[in-house]
Amino acid sequence: MTLPLLRLENVDKVFVKKTMMGKKSYIHAVRGITLDIQRGEALGIVGESGCGKSTLASLIIRLETLTRGKIILDGTDVTSLKEKDLRPLRRFVQIVFQDPYSSLSPRMTVEEILTEPLKIMTKLSKAEMHAKVTALLELVGMNASCLDRYPHEFSGGQRQRISIARALTTEPEILILDEPTSALDVSVQAQVLNLLNDLRQKLHLTYIFISHNLAVVKYISDRTAVMYAGQIVELGPSEKIMLEPLHPYTRELIAALPAVGKKLKPLTKAADMTENVAQERGCPYQNRCPLVDLRCKSERPPLAQFEPGHFLACWGVTKS
Amino acid sequence: MTFTERALKILKYNRLTAIGAGIVLLVILVGVFAPVIAPYDPNVIDVPHRLGAPALKHLFGTDEMGRDIFTRVLYGCRISVSVGIAIVCVSAFFGILFGSISGYAGGKVDNVIMSISDMVLSFPSMVLALALTASLGLGLFNTMLAVSIVKIPVYVRLVRGQVLSLKQRQYVKAARTFGAPPFWIIWKHIIPNSLTPIMVQMTLGLGDAILMAASMSFIGLGAQPPTPEWGAMVNSARAYAIDQWWYAAFPGLSILVTVVGFNLLGDGIRDILDPKSKQG
Amino acid sequence: MTSTDSKTTGAAAAAPILQIKDLNVTLRKEQELIPILHHVNLTVHAGEIVGLVGESGSGKSMTASAVTQLLPGGSKSLQGSINFCGEELTTKSEKEMAHYRGKEIAMIFQEPMTCLNPVFTVGQQLEDVICTHQHLQGGEAHARAIAMLENVHIKEPEKMLKAYPYELSGGMRQRAMIAIALSCSPKLLIADEPTTALDVTIQAQILGLVKEAADKAGAGVIFISHDLGVIAQVCDSIAVMYSGEIVEAGTAVEVLTTPRHPYTKALLAAIPGFTPKGAERLELCAIPGMVPDPREHMDGCRFAPRCSVCGENCTAKHPPLHVAGDGRSVCCWKEAEAGDTAITAS
Numbered sequence: 001m002t003l004p005l006l007r008l009e010n011v012d013k014v015f016v017k018k019t020m021m022g023k024k025s026y027i028h029a030v031r032g033i034t035l036d037i038q039r040g041e042a043l044g045i046v047g048e049s050g051c052g053k054s055t056l057a058s059l060i061i062r063l064e065t066l067t068r069g070k071i072i073l074d075g076t077d078v079t080s081l082k083e084k085d086l087r088p089l090r091r092f093v094q095i096v097f098q099d100p101y102s103s104l105s106p107r108m109t110v111e112e113i114l115t116e117p118l119k120i121m122t123k124l125s126k127a128e129m130h131a132k133v134t135a136l137l138e139l140v141g142m143n144a145s146c147l148d149r150y151p152h153e154f155s156g157g158q159r160q161r162i163s164i165a166r167a168l169t170t171e172p173e174i175l176i177l178d179e180p181t182s183a184l185d186v187s188v189q190a191q192v193l194n195l196l197n198d199l200r201q202k203l204h205l206t207y208i209f210i211s212h213n214l215a216v217v218k219y220i221s222d223r224t225a226v227m228y229a230g231q232i233v234e235l236g237p238s239e240k241i242m243l244e245p246l247h248p249y250t251r252e253l254i255a256a257l258p259a260v261g262k263k264l265k266p267l268t269k270a271a272d273m274t275e276n277v278a279q280e281r282g283c284p285y286q287n288r289c290p291l292v293d294l295r296c297k298s299e300r301p302p303l304a305q306f307e308p309g310h311f312l313a314c315w316g317v318t319k320s
Numbered sequence: 321m322t323f324t325e326r327a328l329k330i331l332k333y334n335r336l337t338a339i340g341a342g343i344v345l346l347v348i349l350v351g352v353f354a355p356v357i358a359p360y361d362p363n364v365i366d367v368p369h370r371l372g373a374p375a376l377k378h379l380f381g382t383d384e385m386g387r388d389i390f391t392r393v394l395y396g397c398r399i400s401v402s403v404g405i406a407i408v409c410v411s412a413f414f415g416i417l418f419g420s421i422s423g424y425a426g427g428k429v430d431n432v433i434m435s436i437s438d439m440v441l442s443f444p445s446m447v448l449a450l451a452l453t454a455s456l457g458l459g460l461f462n463t464m465l466a467v468s469i470v471k472i473p474v475y476v477r478l479v480r481g482q483v484l485s486l487k488q489r490q491y492v493k494a495a496r497t498f499g500a501p502p503f504w505i506i507w508k509h510i511i512p513n514s515l516t517p518i519m520v521q522m523t524l525g526l527g528d529a530i531l532m533a534a535s536m537s538f539i540g541l542g543a544q545p546p547t548p549e550w551g552a553m554v555n556s557a558r559a560y561a562i563d564q565w566w567y568a569a570f571p572g573l574s575i576l577v578t579v580v581g582f583n584l585l586g587d588g589i590r591d592i593l594d595p596k597s598k599q600g
Numbered sequence: 601m602t603s604t605d606s607k608t609t610g611a612a613a614a615a616p617i618l619q620i621k622d623l624n625v626t627l628r629k630e631q632e633l634i635p636i637l638h639h640v641n642l643t644v645h646a647g648e649i650v651g652l653v654g655e656s657g658s659g660k661s662m663t664a665s666a667v668t669q670l671l672p673g674g675s676k677s678l679q680g681s682i683n684f685c686g687e688e689l690t691t692k693s694e695k696e697m698a699h700y701r702g703k704e705i706a707m708i709f710q711e712p713m714t715c716l717n718p719v720f721t722v723g724q725q726l727e728d729v730i731c732t733h734q735h736l737q738g739g740e741a742h743a744r745a746i747a748m749l750e751n752v753h754i755k756e757p758e759k760m761l762k763a764y765p766y767e768l769s770g771g772m773r774q775r776a777m778i779a780i781a782l783s784c785s786p787k788l789l790i791a792d793e794p795t796t797a798l799d800v801t802i803q804a805q806i807l808g809l810v811k812e813a814a815d816k817a818g819a820g821v822i823f824i825s826h827d828l829g830v831i832a833q834v835c836d837s838i839a840v841m842y843s844g845e846i847v848e849a850g851t852a853v854e855v856l857t858t859p860r861h862p863y864t865k866a867l868l869a870a871i872p873g874f875t876p877k878g879a880e881r882l883e884l885c886a887i888p889g890m891v892p893d894p895r896e897h898m899d900g901c902r903f904a905p906r907c908s909v910c911g912e913n914c915t916a917k918h919p920p921l922h923v924a925g926d927g928r929s930v931c932c933w934k935e936a937e938a939g940d941t942a943i944t945a946s
Binding site: 061062063083086090091094095098099102103104106107108116117163166167170 | 491495496497504512515
């Protein structure tokens with residue numbers, strides 16, 4: 001097999017929070033994630049808020065430092081690189097954030113926003129930058145007349161296009177998309193998703209697409225990883241995950257997807273205020289799992305191959 | 321709505337801001353053109369006409385040396401406004417510098433800077449400025465220095481707060497993913513986006529700075545006679561306060577009007593720069 | 601199916617809770633007239649959930665604001681009628697409206713944090729509402745508050761009452777918000793994008809609660825969302841809004857299975873996952889462009905510039921409202937040209 005473009009090895013992130021009394025509390029946001037991302041692939045990461053998917057993105061792009069584990073980018077171990085040595089590598093991985101309103105500086109024109117990364121990373125002349133930025137804007141479906149306008153003059157979808165253009169200025173290989181369409185209307189979401197698919201083909205990009213909506217993830221990605229409480233609980237081809245989900249949590253996610261012609265299940269369980277708190281011991285999903293048994297409460301299931309290319313972390317699901 | 325449109329609208333509907341802007345404009349014009357407008361030389365002694373009551377020839381009367389108080393008030397304008405601006409600029413400059421370092425670096429650096437500025441803030445600023453001037457030595461320059469130092473922590477806190485909240489904005493995070501160095505982030509993102517509160521604080525601070533500098537001169541630590549500084553003039557007028565009311569009244573009134581003017585304008589600027597705040 | 605249950609539960613179906621007839625709203629902002637709603641007709645029966653769907657800027661929230669008379673500032677002109685249980689709301693004074701809001705007409709919003717006061721516990725806020733509107737005292741109010749929280753399926757209501765809003769997760773906050781909204785047994789519940797900020801799993805639960813409010817408490821619900829997929833799950837009937845007009849209306853089943861307006865069709869095709877199985881990597885049908893500015897005057901259909909089947913008529917003249925059967929209407933030239941019973945709308 002070829003060398004993966006990006007490899008995560010046992011990545012852990014623990015946030016330490018100091019309370020008022022000086023006590024420390026620990027939040028295990030990302031737990032033992034191992035993942036290979038091949039060149040040109042689109043990997044989807046899905047899970048509910050607080051499952052650690054955005055933290056994982058911050059770790060890959062090094063906005064946060066890892067607590068444990070390794071990140072290997074194209075054969076180079078970047079885990080312990082200092083910010084200064086990391087700088088040349090930064091152009092290979094870029095990110096598009098969720099909120100189209102806070103991701104663009106309100107006091108910069110579109111041209112300033114788009115040339116910023118070029119000013120930091122390259123030594124292009126003004127004219128070269130202008131040409132490049134104009135081409136990029138056209139690539140994301142906007143025209144050069146937008147260059148001297150300010151972000152507040154644009155709609156959410158247009159701002160997200162500008163964000164995408166900014167992420168592409170440095171000609172990255174990997175684009176992390178952190179819920180890029182969650183704040184958009186469905187019709188605009190469709191525009192942005194189509195744009196992302198086009199861009200991937202044209203520029204041969206590798207995507208890490210993060211969302212809480214499995215249907216959206218499936219639309220973009222080849223493989224999907226389902227995260228729960230900082231861990232990957234299921235990983236496999238998107239089609240498989242969507243149509244033949246194995247993990248009870250994946251099934252819950254799919255059941256909850258709104259769709260035309262699907263009836264809402266009546267409420268059965270009363271919601272517990274602590275229902276989403278993952279368990280330290282055993283399977284993190286045990287509180288919500290319909291298949292839970294004794295083993296789930298004592299032992300944490302590892303992510304193991306269930307069938308070729310399809311991985312699962314569950315004691316309850318067995319081959320039949 | 322553009323900046324100018326909003327500014328014009330606020331000036332139109334908000335009387336107080338308009339009055340403040342008018343006063344500030346007048347004070348600045350008077351300060352700049354003092355030598356042109358003033359009918360006399362501020363320092364020419366004319367003993368025969370000493371302590372004359374306001375009259376056509378001497379609009380604000382004359383002082384104990386026969387100097388024209390109107391002329392001296394006009395020249396005082398020049399001193400007070402430039403002193404105020406200098407103080408505000410110096411304290412804002414260092415405030416922004418330390419505030420952004422403190423907010424951006426965090427950790428120990430933050431602790432040290434914030435402890436010092438809290439310490440400074442915990443003293444009554446006037447007392448601290450007095451003590452500082454006393455140790456630096458008398459004179460207008462040292463007074464300005466002392467007042468500036470005392471006012472730095474106000475900006476440090478303000479800017480640090482801004483940095484802490486802006487640091488979480490996604491555009492700042494995005495800049496970090498391009499490998500933007502801290503200096504770049506502070507200069508390109510944090511300062512431009514915290515300019516609104518800094519500007520408001522500076523305008524409001526101007527009135528305060530003028531008042532403090534005048535107070536110091538009144539006590540005798542700041543500007544020394546015969547400088548036509550308002551505070552110093554009020555100080556010299558103390559002995560004549562009862563019989564020659566005009567001597568103390570006009571410089572005192574000038575201080576009052578100028579300070580009120582800057583404060584009104586400061587409030588107005590906050591409304592103009594912040595589209596979310598209510599408009600007139 | 602629950603929708604049929606609620607319809608058959610009585611004669612209530614005959615007298616609607618809310619009937620909006622030919623509502624036109626124009627806002628005046630700095631000497632400029634902005635028409636935001638054009639000829640809006642909407643009927644909500646007891647126990648019925650009516651979905652208002654459309655992109656941002658389509659006027660769906662404005663319709664809700666018109667019902668509660670909470671339209672954004674400035675002077676406005678309101679034409680048409682909003683009939684709430686036999687009372688005409690358009691002529692009510694601010695003071696009279698205050699009686700309806702919160703008690704008879706309750707609202708839940710996208711971000712519950714903006715409606716919950718961060719310095720009071722959920723209990724204080726819930727009991728406060730119960731005390732003001734139902735004139736209950738201490739113990740009774742407390743008991744009622746607990747009952748309300750149990751109603752929204754909260755396992756430990758006592759614990760919830762003592763919690764501050766910031767201590768709760770998004771889903772829990774929305775539950776608390778719904779409990780507060782339902783505490784006065786409102787006749788009409790307006791849910792403005794109540795699940796947009798939530799995870800899909802939590803969304804399903806909140807949708808369940810809204811449905812229960814209609815089925816059990818018999819409240820009429822106006823459910824606002826930009827996502828037809830969400831609307832499809834809870835609503836009995838649907839009104840599709842575009843640029844201040846209702847372009848298509850009908851029962852949920854009809855609108856979803858046989859959409860007639862090109863805008864409705866496009867909205868449906870924009871939902872990922874709606875595309876049939878096996879049609880992998882099929883382009884999602886994105887609607888090009890944006891909702892026009894309400895200030896922009898158009899002679900023809902307001903959707904024409906974005907419409908894939910736009911014809912000559914469409915840009916020249918506003919399409920008539922084509923009424924096809926009971927409660928089903930489409931505002932499109934293609935329907936009018938094909939149809940028989942065309943009624944001119946404007």
